[in-house]
Amino acid sequence: xxxxxxxxxxxxxxxxxxxxxxxxxxxxxxxxxxxxxxxxxxxxxxxxxxxxxxxxxxxxxxxxxxxxxxxxxxxxxxxxxxxxxxxxxxxxxxxxxxxxxxxxxxxxxxxxxxxxxxxxxxxxxxxxxxxxxxxxxxxxxxxxxxxxxxxxxxxxxxxxxxxxxxxxxxxxxxxxxxxxxxxxxxxxxxxxxxxxxxxxxxxxxxxxxxxxxxxxxxxxxxxxxxxxxxxxxxxxxxxxxxxxxxxxxxxxxxxxxxxxxxxxxxxxxxxxxxxxxxxxxxxxxxxxxxxxxxxxxxxxxxxxxxxxxxxxxxxxxxxxxxxxxxxxxxxxxxxxxxxxxxxxxxxxxxxxxxxxxxxxxxxxxxxxxxxxxxxxxxxxxxxxxxxxxxxxxxxxxxxxxxxxxxxxxxxxxxxxxxxxxxxxxxxxxxxxxxxxxxxxxxxxxxxxxxxxxxxxxxxxxxxxxxxxxxxxxxxxxxxxxxxxxxxxxxxxxxxxxxxxxxxxxxxxxxxxxxxxxxxxxxxxxxxxxxxxxxxxxxxxxxxxxxxxxxxxxxxxxxxxxxxxxxxxxxx
RNA sequence: CGGGGCGUAGCGUAGUGGCUAGCGCGCCUGCUUUGGGAGCAGGAGACCGUGGGUUCGAAUCCCUCCGCCCCGACCA
Numbered sequence: 352x353x354x355x356x357x358x359x360x361x362x363x364x365x366x367x368x369x370x371x372x373x374x375x376x377x378x379x380x381x382x383x384x385x386x387x388x389x390x391x392x393x394x395x396x397x398x399x400x401x402x403x404x405x406x407x408x409x410x411x412x413x414x415x416x417x418x419x420x421x422x423x424x425x426x427x428x429x430x431x432x433x434x435x436x437x438x439x440x441x442x443x444x445x446x447x448x449x450x451x452x453x454x455x456x457x458x459x460x461x462x463x464x465x466x467x468x469x470x471x472x473x474x475x476x477x478x479x480x481x482x483x484x485x486x487x488x489x490x491x492x493x494x495x496x497x498x499x500x501x502x503x504x505x506x507x508x509x510x511x512x513x514x515x516x517x518x519x520x521x522x523x524x525x526x527x528x529x530x531x532x533x534x535x536x537x538x539x540x541x542x543x544x545x546x547x548x549x550x551x552x553x554x555x556x557x558x559x560x561x562x563x564x565x566x567x568x569x570x571x572x573x574x575x576x577x578x579x580x581x582x583x584x585x586x587x588x589x590x591x592x593x594x595x596x597x598x599x600x601x602x603x604x605x606x607x608x609x610x611x612x613x614x615x616x617x618x619x620x621x622x623x624x625x626x627x628x629x630x631x632x633x634x635x636x637x638x639x640x641x642x643x644x645x646x647x648x649x650x651x652x653x654x655x656x657x658x659x660x661x662x663x664x665x666x667x668x669x670x671x672x673x674x675x676x677x678x679x680x681x682x683x684x685x686x687x688x689x690x691x692x693x694x695x696x697x698x699x700x701x702x703x704x705x706x707x708x709x710x711x712x713x714x715x716x717x718x719x720x721x722x723x724x725x726x727x728x729x730x731x732x733x734x735x736x737x738x739x740x741x742x743x744x745x746x747x748x749x750x751x752x753x754x755x756x757x758x759x760x761x762x763x764x765x766x767x768x769x770x771x772x773x774x775x776x777x778x779x780x781x782x783x784x785x786x787x788x789x790x791x792x793x794x795x796x797x798x799x800x801x802x803x804x805x806x807x808x809x810x811x812x813x814x815x816x817x818x819x820x821x822x823x824x825x826x827x828x829x830x831x832x833x834x835x836x837x838x839x840x841x842x843x844x845x846x847x848x849x850x851x852x853x854x855x856x857x858x859x860x861x862x863x864x865x866x867x868x869x870x871x872x873x874x875x876x877x878x879x880x881x882x883x884x885x886x887x888x889x890x891x892x893x894x895x896x897x898x899x900x901x902x903x904x905x906x907x908x909x910x911x912x913x914x915x916x917x918x919x920x921x922x
Numbered sequence: 923c924g925g926g927g928c929g930u931a932g933c934g935u936a937g938u939g940g941c942u943a944g945c946g947c948g949c950c951u952g953c954u955u956u957g958g959g960a961g962c963a964g965g966a967g968a969c970c971g972u973g974g975g976u977u978c979g980a981a982u983c984c985c986u987c988c989g990c991c992c993c994g995a996c997c998a
Contacts, residue, residue, distance in 0.1 A: 363947085368928085386990090874957095
C-alpha cells in the first residue's frame with residue numbers, strides 16, 4: 352500500500368519554468384519525473400510504477416507473440432559497429448567513450464549489430480528460423496536537440512526486437528506478427544494511433560510503417576484522410592493525378608518576359624502584357640539541384656515548392672542532395688537562373704525528374720533557357736521527356752487522398768512505434784548465414800521493430816490529460832484506487848485504511864492519502880493531478896455510513912455504503 | 923549547427939550600480955483550522971550558473987565559458 356504520508360513525492364503547485372508541453376509539465380508537477388540534464392530524467396516512485404506497467408504490457412504482448420526476451424549491455428565495444436560502418440556513420444549522435452586502456456566504447460543507440468551477432472553465434476541452420484528476439488533496454492543518443500521532456504530524450508528506454516528469416520515470405524510473416532502484436536500493445540495502453548506508411552516502397556522493396564499517436568504537440572507531421580483512414584508520412588504520401596485529356600496544345604511560343612525571375616513576376620507579366628489568364632499552377636518550375644555532384648532538374652507546378660526531405664527520401668541511391676548555388680550556375684553557364692525550361696534538358700546535360708502532376712500531354716508556361724524570355728505551350732511528352740517521375744512537391748492539406756480522392760489533412764503526432772523490414776544489410780555485413788536444405792549458406796533477412804517505452808508514458812499523458820491534471824487509463828495508472836481520508840477525527844482515517852486493505856485483498860493497488868495535516872482541498876487537488884482512475888473520499892458521507900467514489904476521467908460521483916465499496920470497485 | 927529566450931533557496935519569482943538579496947509555494951516549531959491548494963507567530967534554507975574585467979561599491983554594466991528552454995536543421 353502506498354501512503355501519501357511517506358511517499359517520496361512533492362507535488363508542485365506551479366508549472367516548472369522549463370516545461371512547455373503538457374505531458375512534461377504535468378509529469379513534473381505530479382512528481383513522476385525530475386530532470387537531471389537535457390534529455391535525461393529520473394523516475395520517482397509514482398512515475399516509475401507507470402513506467403513499469405507500460406513495460407510489462409509490452410513484455411506480455413511480445414512473449415504472447417512467441418518472441419523471446421534477451422538483454423544486451425548498454426555499454427558496448429566499438430568493433431561490431433565498425434563492421435557495419437556505423438561507428439563512423441552514426442556521427443555525433445553516438446555517445447563514445449574510452450576505457451582505462453584507451454579502447455573505444457559506445458553507449459548503444461540501437462542494437463542491430465549485437466542481435467545479429469548473437470544469432471550468428473548460436474544458430475546456423477534454416478531449421479532454426481524463423482526467430483524473433485527482443486529486449487527492453489536503455490538507449491543512448493546524443494540528440495542535437497532533446498525536446499518536450501521525456502518525449503525525445505538522450506537516454507530513453509526502448510523495446511527493440513529483430514526477426515530473422517531465410518526468405519522474403521518469412522520476413523513478411525514475421526513483420527505481420529509484430530504488427531499484430533503492436534496493435535494489441537497500443538490498444539492495451541489506451542493510446543489512439545494511426546499506422547502510417549513510412550516509406551514509398553522505393554527503398555529496395557523494404558517496407559516500413561510507423562505507429563503515430565496524434566497529439567498537437569507531437570513532432571512528426573503526417574498526412575491523414577478522415578474519409579477513408581489513409582495515413583502516410585509526408586515523405587511517403589503518393590500524389591494522385593488523372594491522365595491529361597485536354598486539347599492538343601499549339602506549338603511552343605517564345606515570349607519576351609523581362610525581369611521575371613520568379614513565378615509571381617512571371618504570372619504578373621503574362622497576364623498584363625499578353626492578356627493571358629494564368630495562375631502559378633499553370634507554370635512549370637524548374638528546380639535545379641546537385642545530386643551526388645551531378646546537376647538535375649526537378650519539375651513541379653509553379654504554385655508548389657520542392658520538399659527536399661520528400662525528394663531525398665524518394666530519390667533512391669542519392670546520398671548528397673542540395674539546391675543549386677550561385678557557383679553551380681557559374682560552372683554551368685548555359686543554365687540561366689530564373690529562366691530554365693525542360694525543352695533543352697538533353698542539350699544542357701540535365702537529368703529530368705518531374706512531379707507526377709506533370710502528366711503526358713500537359714502544357715506549361717516555363718523558362719525559354721534565355722534571359723528574360725519564357726515559353727508557353729511547352730508540352731510534356733512532345734517538347735520534353737521526363738526521365739523519371741518522383742514525389743518531390745510539398746504536400747498540402749486539401750491534396751487528394753491517393754485512395755479515395757477526398758481532401759487530406761496534415762496532422763501532428765508522436766511516433767510510438769516503428770516496424771521495418773530491414774532486409775539483408777546487417778546479416779550481410781556481419782556474415783550471418785544459415786545453411787539451407789541443399790547445404791548452401793543463405794544470408795538471413797531481418798526485420799527491426801521498436802517501441803518507445805519511456806516515450807509511451809508521455810504519449811499517454813499527452814492524449815489523456817485534462818485541465819485538472821493527469822488522467823491515466825486503468826491498465827497503466829500508478830495505482831488502481833486513490834483513497835482520500837479527510838477530517839480531523841481518527842475515524843475516517845481508520846475506515847480509509849480498512850477499505851484500502853480490503854481492496855488490496857482483492858488484488859487492487861491502492862494509494863492512500865493518510866496525511867493528517869493536509870487540508871481536504873490539498874488532497875483533492877493532488878488526487879486529480881496524479882490522475883489515478885478511481886478516487887474514494889472518506890469523510891462527510893461517513894455520517895450515513897457512506898463514502899464517495901469518483902471517476903477521475905468522467906468526474907462522476909456516487910455515494911456508496913462502506914460495506915459495498917469493494918463490490919463497487921471490484922468487477 | 924542557425925535564430926530567439928532564460929539562468930536569483932527544492933519550485934515559481936521580484937530586484938537595471940549603494941545598507942543585512944525581497945516575496946509566494948514547499949520545509950521546520952507552536953497554536954488555531956480541516957470537503958476544494960487554511961490562519962497567526964517564530965524559524966531553517968541562496969558560492970544571485972562560471973571565470974575574468976570596470977568601479978570606492980556589481981545579482982545589476984562589459985567580456986569569456988557553461989547550462990537550460992523554444993523554433994528550425996537533424997532524428998536507425
